[in-house]
Amino acid sequence: MARIKLRAILNMKVSATPTALELIEDLKKTHGKDLLFHQSGGCCDGSAPMCYPANEYMVGDKDVLVGEIGGIPFYISKTQHEAWKNTDLIIDCIKGMGGMFSLDNGTGRRFLTRSEICVPENSTIN
Amino acid sequence: MAIKRKKVAKKKTNKKKTKLVKVSKKISKTKKKVAKKKSATNKPSKVFKKKNKINNKKNREVTNMSTETVKSGVSASLDTSHLKVPFPFKSKYGNYIGGKFVEPKSGKYFDNVSPINNEVICQMARSDAKDVDAALDAAHEAFKEWGKTDITTRSNIMNKIADVLEKNLDLLAAAECLDNGKPIRECMAADLPLVIDHWRYFAGVIRAEEGSVAEISNSQYSYNIPEPLGVVGQIVPWNFPLLMATWKLAPALAAGNCSVLKPAEQTPASIMLMMELIGDLLPPGVVNIVSGFGLEAGKPLASSDRIAKIAFTGETTTGRLIMQYAAQNLIPITLELGGKSPNVFFEDIMDKDDAFLDKCVEGFVMFNLNQGEVCTCPSRALVQESIYDKFMEKVIARTKAVVQDNPLKMETMIGAQASVEQMEKIKSYLDLGKKEGAKVLCGGDVAKLNSGLENGNYIQPTIFEGDNSMRIFQEEIFGPVVSVTKFKDEAHALEIANDTLYGLGAGVWTRNGNIAYRMGRGIQAGIVWTNCYHAYPAHSPFGGYKQSGVGRETHKMMLNHYRQNKNLHVSYAENKLGFF
Numbered sequence: 001m002a003r004i005k006l007r008a009i010l011n012m013k014v015s016a017t018p019t020a021l022e023l024i025e026d027l028k029k030t031h032g033k034d035l036l037f038h039q040s041g042g043c044c045d046g047s048a049p050m051c052y053p054a055n056e057y058m059v060g061d062k063d064v065l066v067g068e069i070g071g072i073p074f075y076i077s078k079t080q081h082e083a084w085k086n087t088d089l090i091i092d093c094i095k096g097m098g099g100m101f102s103l104d105n106g107t108g109r110r111f112l113t114r115s116e117i118c119v120p121e122n123s124t125i126n
Numbered sequence: 127m128a129i130k131r132k133k134v135a136k137k138k139t140n141k142k143k144t145k146l147v148k149v150s151k152k153i154s155k156t157k158k159k160v161a162k163k164k165s166a167t168n169k170p171s172k173v174f175k176k177k178n179k180i181n182n183k184k185n186r187e188v189t190n191m192s193t194e195t196v197k198s199g200v201s202a203s204l205d206t207s208h209l210k211v212p213f214p215f216k217s218k219y220g221n222y223i224g225g226k227f228v229e230p231k232s233g234k235y236f237d238n239v240s241p242i243n244n245e246v247i248c249q250m251a252r253s254d255a256k257d258v259d260a261a262l263d264a265a266h267e268a269f270k271e272w273g274k275t276d277i278t279t280r281s282n283i284m285n286k287i288a289d290v291l292e293k294n295l296d297l298l299a300a301a302e303c304l305d306n307g308k309p310i311r312e313c314m315a316a317d318l319p320l321v322i323d324h325w326r327y328f329a330g331v332i333r334a335e336e337g338s339v340a341e342i343s344n345s346q347y348s349y350n351i352p353e354p355l356g357v358v359g360q361i362v363p364w365n366f367p368l369l370m371a372t373w374k375l376a377p378a379l380a381a382g383n384c385s386v387l388k389p390a391e392q393t394p395a396s397i398m399l400m401m402e403l404i405g406d407l408l409p410p411g412v413v414n415i416v417s418g419f420g421l422e423a424g425k426p427l428a429s430s431d432r433i434a435k436i437a438f439t440g441e442t443t444t445g446r447l448i449m450q451y452a453a454q455n456l457i458p459i460t461l462e463l464g465g466k467s468p469n470v471f472f473e474d475i476m477d478k479d480d481a482f483l484d485k486c487v488e489g490f491v492m493f494n495l496n497q498g499e500v501c502t503c504p505s506r507a508l509v510q511e512s513i514y515d516k517f518m519e520k521v522i523a524r525t526k527a528v529v530q531d532n533p534l535k536m537e538t539m540i541g542a543q544a545s546v547e548q549m550e551k552i553k554s555y556l557d558l559g560k561k562e563g564a565k566v567l568c569g570g571d572v573a574k575l576n577s578g579l580e581n582g583n584y585i586q587p588t589i590f591e592g593d594n595s596m597r598i599f600q601e602e603i604f605g606p607v608v609s610v611t612k613f614k615d616e617a618h619a620l621e622i623a624n625d626t627l628y629g630l631g632a633g634v635w636t637r638n639g640n641i642a643y644r645m646g647r648g649i650q651a652g653i654v655w656t657n658c659y660h661a662y663p664a665h666s667p668f669g670g671y672k673q674s675g676v677g678r679e680t681h682k683m684m685l686n687h688y689r690q691n692k693n694l695h696v697s698y699a700e701n702k703l704g705f706f
Contacts, residue, residue, distance in 0.1 A: 041443070041464075042463040043365075043439075043462075043463065043602050044364065044439070046441035046463075047441075047554075047602070047603075048441065056447075057446075057450075058446075079627050083600040084597060086562075087558070098419070106420075110547055114557070115554065
């Protein structure tokens, strides 16, 4: 019950761990600063935050700009945002092959989305 | 079904595997008769030896490049001798292009590890756009003939492919188990039998198919003739490496197309073994396999203006990107992007304590199949509140009885997650579920196994209790994790079942046919299994509603995703229309 209330009053925020910020900086060196993130859903690499050159991924008004990490805008589709919005996203970096066409792919490191329950700014959870 | 088949497979086991070499020799002979003239000339073994010599000269990153089967080179945890098959992999694989294994143009390889213990089992070509181009060249060359090859010939070749795979079922099963981490008994009882079934189904179905004729008038006819698209790009996921490759290759080839296929970088090896076994049954260039990373090899393939179609299985963000590329090239796509499938249990299942109830309990525990790495994993269970406590008691007990061990053991029911990163993702959801306030009914953590499996990727079968608004109910975790909630009545069950972004699969369990029918029609999903789950015969269509994708796979309807319709519109009238 508390959760349903939370959905109404809270909004997703995104942040990045120091290791993720480091990887973002490394990707900027290789691919330039004009990048974006798009939060994926679904199977296989679903739930992975994908990083692309900004001009290669089309975002539109069916996407929500959640915030910025390392100066890079972070998007999620509107429908997924609705389902996920009681959580804050913490973008981490772990060892791995990376997701599909995302720029971390093949670097030996990859981004991983971790999540926390949103903390209300001016109210308490009941 | 799975278990029955397993017994059959087991019986055969002893005799067969040791005969591998003989079998492939036999095949080389028969295949020459099947595939026309020049088509199938390269015996895989020779090609391999050649290729490895080339590699020896040029490769910079790999030092140890034995052409021998590794056999003794791996640790005891990866030993396959109890299955009566040799270690299935060579020490390294190039790309399979134009009917032979060739070194990647950059000379680069990457390590392929087994999720069983994260040990390196072989090295794979780390391909780039140049290799994709070479594969596309070979495919376009091959299409000139293959697209016109008569249907009987194509069908016969596909039947031969099925025969060879069947003869080598245990070896391929061991390869799939090592590459992906799934239990050997699933590989032997489900993955490989389905692969074989699929080749045979499409071999059969194209023989019985024909175009149509419309009589527009008594002197004017429209002949509809299916024609192949040409060269298609196919990107395969890591959860069922051989089966997903077959889901894409078999209909494409049956329809007369040539393919450039990229396996997932997490599971790139078993398909190379498959090509070693069946490659010479096909004319060179009809199937080309390019291994490597998504960004370096998958993207050039998906965005190429030399493919007539792209088929992709994966997640939604990449699915959108694939559509973008397809939009630029104005080509068709098929996408399979996952789900969050509801598995609905009505109270009447507990009217009797009988075999059917036992089947329902198994139906719940199916979330463990393939470690939950299935797009249609029944990862949301909806249980009617009147039977909730009693039914949950049974399914928890059954879940706790799931044997988790080295997937190469015949008794193992749940193996290793396909990659470390996948295991990390599942862990992040286990954490989140707890933070969201879901109750852990069993499992809930990483499984620590010993005896050489300490470094493998193991997750405990986990049951969460919560409500459908939680993220663990809304997003595909792709692990052995089910989230359970209660419902009051049929309408409530349907409401929860459809409260999701996805619509790939669903399960309905009831003794009441009317409820089953209404729920089956009401649930917005491509496949609703009624009193069964995880059934994937070749002639049962598979695909998603909503954000689960575009198009269907399996079933003869798949052929039209790989074909154009040629309308030959003919007038047999002598006289002009009279307009001009």
